[in-house]
Amino acid sequence: MVVDQLDDAGIDRLFQALADPTRRDIVRRVTLGEYSVSGLAALYAMSFAAVQKHVAVLERASLVSKEKRGREQIVRGNHEGLQNVRRLLDEYEEIWRQRAARIADILAEEPKNNRRVPQ
Amino acid sequence: MVVDQLDDAGIDRLFQALADPTRRDIVRRVTLGEYSVSGLAALYAMSFAAVQKHVAVLERASLVSKEKRGREQIVRGNHEGLQNVRRLLDEYEEIWRQRAARIADILAEEPKNNRRVPQ
C-alpha cells in the first residue's frame, strides 16, 4: 500500500535488491508465473533459507509480494516496484536531456558585446 | 571502450553502484557539470578517500569516466552506462507486457471442444 514513499532508503533498497543475479531471476520468474518460496528454492543451487532471504530482500524493496495460500507462500511480481525504478531512471535521463539543452544553448549563444572568447 | 559486455557481473556493478545516495548524487552532479575528485569531495561530509572510492565504484560500473587534466582528475557522467541500466529496466517491463498479453489470451480463449474448465 506504500503510496509513493521513495526516500533515499527506499531507492537504496530497490537498486540493492536488483544488484544480485539470483534476485533478478526471481523477479523474472514471478512476473511470468506464480511460485511458492520452495518452488523458487528448487530452481537454484542454494539452500531454501538462502532463497527465502532473497525473497525477503525483494519484498522489502517492494519488487515482489507474498500471499499465504494454505501452507505455501505465493510470491508474485509487483509491477509498481519496477515502475518506480524505471521512473527513477527516467529522471536521470531527464538530467541528461537538460544538459544537452544547456550545451545547445551555449553553442547558439551570440556575443552581444564585443568581448570575445579567447582562442 | 567496453562495447556491450553486460554480463551478470556488469549488471551487478551497475545496480550496486546506484544503491547508494552519495553515488547517485555524484552521478547527477557530474552529468550537469565537470568536477574534479576533490571538487566532489568538498560537497560531502566524508573524507576525500571515501569520495574517491565512490567515484571508483561508479567508474567500474561505467557510470562515470575520469580524465586527467593537469594534477586534477576530471569526472564526467557516462551516458552509455545509464542507458544500459535503462535498457535493462525496459526488458523487465517487456516481461510484464508479455505476461499481460498471455493473460489476455487466456481470457479471450474460446472452448472449441466440449471439455469445459471445471468450476
Next chain:
DNA sequence: CTGATCTACAACCATTTGGTTGTAGAATAG
C-alpha cells in the same frame, strides 16, 4: 627549490551481505 594541492593506495575497522545449519510451528497427506 619549496611548499601546497590533488590524487592514489594501503591498512584498518564496523557493519552488511550472502551463504550455511538447525530448530520450531503451521498446514496437508495418509
Next chain:
DNA sequence: CTATTCTACAACCAAATGGTTGTAGATCAG
C-alpha cells in the same frame, strides 16, 4: 493421529561494503 511439507527465524561464518587515517607520488604556485 502421525508423518511430511512448507515456512520462519535464529545463530553462525566469510567476504564485501563504506568509512577512517596515513603515506607517497605528481603537478602547480611562488
